[in-house]
Amino acid sequence: MLIITPRFILIIESKNISGTLTFDQKHNQLIREVNGKVDGFQDPISQVKHQEYQLKNWLNSKKLPDFAIETCVVITNANTIIKVTGEEKRNTPSIIKSSNIVFEIERLNEIHNHRKKQNKRQLSQLSNIILNLHTQPVLNILNEFNINVNDILSGVFCEGCNTLSMIRAGGKWKCTICAKTSKTAHLQTINDYYLFICTYMTNKQFRNFANLSSSTTSYKLLSSLTFETSGTTCDRKYHITLYQPK
Known part of the structure; x- marks a missing residue:
């Protein structure tokens, strides 16, 4: 300090x-x-x-x-x-x-x-x-604890039943187990990706990590967060940051 x-x-x-x-x-x-x-x-x-x-x-x-x-x-x-x-x-x-x-x-x-x-x-x-x-230190948690990236579970976390069971439907996230809904559940998923895997992601990487079937949906979600980007449309990278709940 x-x-x-x-x-x-x-x-x-x-x-x-x-x-x-x-x-x-x-x-x-x-x-x-x-x-x-x-x-x-x-x-x-x-x-x-x-x-x-x-x-x-x-x-x-x-x-x-x-x-x-x-x-x-x-x-x-x-x-x-x-x-x-x-x-x-x-x-x-x-x-x-x-x-x-x-x-x-x-x-x-x-x-x-x-x-x-x-x-x-x-x-x-x-x-x-x-x-x-000042820059925030970036800790490679996977290397630190010898965890394989393939061992990280994908999906969007439900705060209602603490499971990775939310799906995207009708412009919001809905849990298939407890039926809890959320418009912003994907933000925690992006935080997890930032902390565990990498500080940037492509549309495909986000789609796979959030278990989304539509590339259009994943594009709209990423674009709405105004992350800095690099690369062309085909290989665009979104330089993600930690979402701070308000």
């Missing part, structure tokens, strides 16, 4: 880990003990310091104002016990519970109170550049 204030930027590395956490600053590791079992994790302090290093270089490359950068590690699980061992190193990020984040920001404000505030134009410039360059 990135918080931009007029005097500094705060990078937050949040972790939702239960049990007793020991931050071993001598060996740069995080040790978790829960129910008698001990596990090791990547050091969040090293992670957030690396993010600080990357952000400084990025700001320089964009010739943006010299913002002060602060870092902290936030533990979001309220029941987690935090311990720290080893000698604290210079500029070590704070390790806090999420309930204390407001107080941490107030503390940093006091530390940087002497710094000149960045004006609204500079803050807006930085925010806009970050937002414009």
Whole structure:
């Protein structure tokens, strides 16, 4: 998480880990003990310091104002016990519970109170550049869990009986099991295709995945969603995005 204030930027590395956490600053590791079992994790302090290093270089490359950068590690699980061992190193990020984040920001404000505030134009410039360059990470779930694409069930999901049993008829979707109807059930199908298979689809791929018999129907449904397209009419690809329910 990135918080931009007029005097500094705060990078937050949040972790939702239960049990007793020991931050071993001598060996740069995080040790978790829960129910008698001990596990090791990547050091969040090293992670957030690396993010600080990357952000400084990025700001320089964009010739943006010299913002002060602060870092902290936030533990979001309220029941987690935090311990720290080893000698604290210079500029070590704070390790806090999420309930204390407001107080941490107030503390940093006091530390940087002497710094000149960045004006609204500079803050807006930085925010806009970050937002414009931001892209959602795409995880290949099939590769991640070693799933064959042919094992993915096709069809349109019915929220009424939790089955892939909806068919297209009369300009809407109707479940063949519970008779529930919907005009937008295919949107979840497109979301599933985006998440599990690919970020673009052709008319034929959508038709097969939604179990549609008519290429005209699948074309009308895809065209109504105003996705960006590439290719000619015969091999047109629809660059799909996740549908956000309103």
